Amino acid sequence: MRILVDDKCYTSKPSNAGIVTNSIVNHPVDITIEKLAEEIVKGKSFTLSDFHTVDGKISRSQEYWKSQQLICLDFDNEIVKKINGKRVKVKCITKTWEQAKEEFKETAAFMYKTFNYTDNHHKFRVVFMLDEVVINDKLMDGILEEYKDRYPDADPKCFERARLLYGGTEIYVFDYNNRINVNTYIDKLNIHNTYSQSVDQGVLGVQYSLDKYFNAIVTPKPPPKLISVEKNLSLIRTKNVKRLHEILNPQPIKFYTYSETVEYIKKQDIGLLLGIDTPSNFRCIFHEDNNPSASIFKNADTGDYIYCCQSSNCTFGTGMVIKCIERILKCNRIQSLKFLRELYKVEFHQTEWQKEQIEYLDENIRYLQSPDFPQEYPIQYGLIKNYLDDLVKFISISKDYIPAEHYSIEHANVLFFMSLRHFAKICGKSNISRVGDRIALFTYLKYIYKLDEHEIPVRLLERAKKELVMNKNKNSISSMNLINFYSIHPYSEETLSETENKAKEFRGNHFTMKGISKEMFIRALGEEEANRIYPQMKEKKVSEKSHRITKELEQAALQLIDEKGWTTESEILKLIDGIVEGSKDSKQRQMKKIIGELCIKYGIERKRANKILLTELGIGKIYNDEGIECYPFLLIKVDNL
Ligand SMILES: [Zn+2]
Structure with missing residues (x-):
């Protein structure tokens, strides 16, 4: 069988788990059960499974689990209790070393004492071997689940497929030929011991068999969990809400506004709905995807779940759950929402x-x-x-x-x-x-x-x-x-x-969108009206700087009008250029904010220039900075009109 066995020997429980974790992935081995027992009492750590490699390195995780032929029960004879709010391990003898010798003699291969075993507190692990290598993760989980139910006093962690176990001090052999029959579980659980992505025998099937024959470490893609995906998708397509309720277990909820309903639905886990175990990276369900290019993530700000496919071949791209359902059911948005409301037991009630x-x-x-x-x-x-x-x-x-x-x-x-x-x-x-x-x-x-x-x-x-x-x-x-x-x-x-x-x-009041601001309304219409438009800015007063610029603008305007009876906004701005702080744009905006007030305060009229008006006022032609004739707004003293 192929597992990982560390090359370092320990004489007590390793204090730095990280060192073992980093080291063990460099040591995949083909090993017999007898040899494993020998290595364990040398103090070497080991895994129960073989794993896929990612970027040339073995990845010891559930996600990259590849195959398994071992089961290990960890009996620590202690339970976790809450004492004064703290979780404390308390000795609780459920199975002694002697009792285990009797209980597992027909089934287990061997057992060993862990580093912390004492005569007063027995701590040991019982190791079983399966009669064939399990390559289907669901089947393996099913078998482990059975053992977990049968031995509730064993440490629940030892039922994880990716588990790493430390070595020990003393071996007791039951019988190295004892085997657990996998077939009984295949029948019972109705899961075949075939590679998980049997749907895609093409690429991965070949890689797996190559691996088997040449015993080489190859880098297949992570196995996508298509079985569960296919199941969920077919339940969605057939609108089997009853079965989906069993999977999703939604709690009934009632909303009165449409927006609340939609917000709630968008926060439901798309990965769970679609039966995707590895939402961070999986093969897109909306296009032929040989490389996993899709992911589901949660927007940290809104809490909404988002399905995202990076592939350029994908016609779906990015979408919330409502869009996903539209695509799966080939329906419109209203129909999708209706289905999702039923699925998540969301009642949307509009009052009269x-x-x-x-x-x-x-x-x-x-x-x-x-x-x-x-x-x-x-x-x-x-x-x-x-x-x-x-x-x-x-x-x-x-x-x-x-x-x-x-x-x-x-x-x-x-x-x-x-x-x-x-x-x-x-x-x-x-x-x-x-x-x-x-x-x-x-x-x-x-x-x-x-x-x-x-x-x-x-x-x-x-x-x-x-x-x-x-x-x-x-x-x-x-x-x-x-x-x-x-x-x-x-x-x-x-x-x-x-x-x-x-x-x-x-x-x-010669208001413009460019000048629109609380200050513009205050200056022309007073505080009360400005507060009606900006109720949340009641505290905000006109700044000192604004007052200074305004004063300069006013003086410049009055000076120019005094001189010739009229002026333009650009003339005023030109006159204060260099005298007043601030950018050209901010001064222009300030001009727009005060224009209404200026007109009211000083009896000034603001009128667009035209040939007749220019003649009436005896102005002649006006040119802009580029020397082109133009017709700007004129600010004219009312008596002059
Ligand atoms: Zn896609």
Whole structure:
């Protein structure tokens, strides 16, 4: 038989297990049972199995287990007890050396005393030999399981196929010709002693037989556990939910929102569902995969399981469990979710309240996308037409977050929370602050409402915090600030007319998307309105630096207007260049933030230049930096108009 036997002899239990572990893999041997017994009493460590090699090195692990002909029962005569919260080994004699001599005389080959054996505390191992080499891992596990049941007082660790065992001091031979009959187990367990990937006799079958005949250490691919995979896949394909329940053992759970349902399902172990024992590396189930190129891993941030195939031949690529099921069952997303809900006993219950809310939101979306909208509310349409897709997406997503019950708050119809990061991700946008600016615009226009902290129902706040913890956000304090609580009302003539007025105000104050910020709103509309748009930034005041730049900008603007009755933004910026700190871009943005306030404060009008206006003001032509004629916005003293 072929096993690993270390070349170092110990006279007591090795204190450094790592040294033995590293050394033994360099010593595969072909050895008889008699010779093994001799080596053991020299103090040599050994394994019960042979293993595959990985990158030229033997890998002693369950995963790379290759074959086995030995079973070893470890009798330590002690049990583990919890004393004062600590796990302590306590002497508990269940089998003495003398009793073992009697009990195993017909079955075992030999037994030996371990290094810690004393006359008062018998510690020994009984070694059995199988009458044939087992090459099927399931069969081997089945046999070991039987022995485990029969000898509950043996150390459970000795039933692991990859186990390493230390040598000992004294041998007692029962009969070196005693053998355990493998056939009885083949019949009983109904597992044939054939190579695990019998499905792929091609490559691995040949390698195995070569190995057998030439006794050479070759490097076959790790054996994929296709038997269990095939079984699970066929159970999924036949929608045998009952049998799958036995494998997965799901606990019934009930959710009220669609998003919670999906989040829960995405956190179920795909490897377990597909019956894949080695999720870190296995042969892809979605394409002809001769080299294992697939893996299943858990996203550390979200807890979601992801199936990923690296092969360029793969048409599946990457997917969550919902996509995997779509592919296996050749079905659509809804059908996949329905099957998974049944599989994981997830009840998704929409209340009447939720259904009603969804109807409102659907109608909001329909109206925003209708041809009536630009006709009936042209000013707001002009303002948001470039961002309409984002608004629709936002409302659409909110449908998945409607809570089951009605929180009684003023204007809070649909109420939900979402992080900016999450929304940006769904929209496929990487610039979170730009997404934040758009949400500020929607809030300013009252298409959506942001809730102030005191308006957020405690239960909802708790759920948000729980979700943050669940998603293990690394910097939860700053993440909490990124979570916003929103409400959306059903749009009506009344609300949209109000929005139309806000859109006029936006234009009237010369607000721009580039300048959108709390400071812009504070300067033109005051603190209260700014806090409505940025309820989580109440503490944030305008900085000293902003004040300094603003002062310079204002003085420059007034100086230029005094001189000739009008000016442009680029003239102002040019004048303060070199006087004020900061980048060109930040000064430009500051200009946009203060323009509304500047106009109100000093009676200045902001108008796009055109030939008529230029003639009226007696300005003549204006040229940009490249010397090309242009028509910029003019800042004009009202008396001059
Ligand atoms: Zn693949």
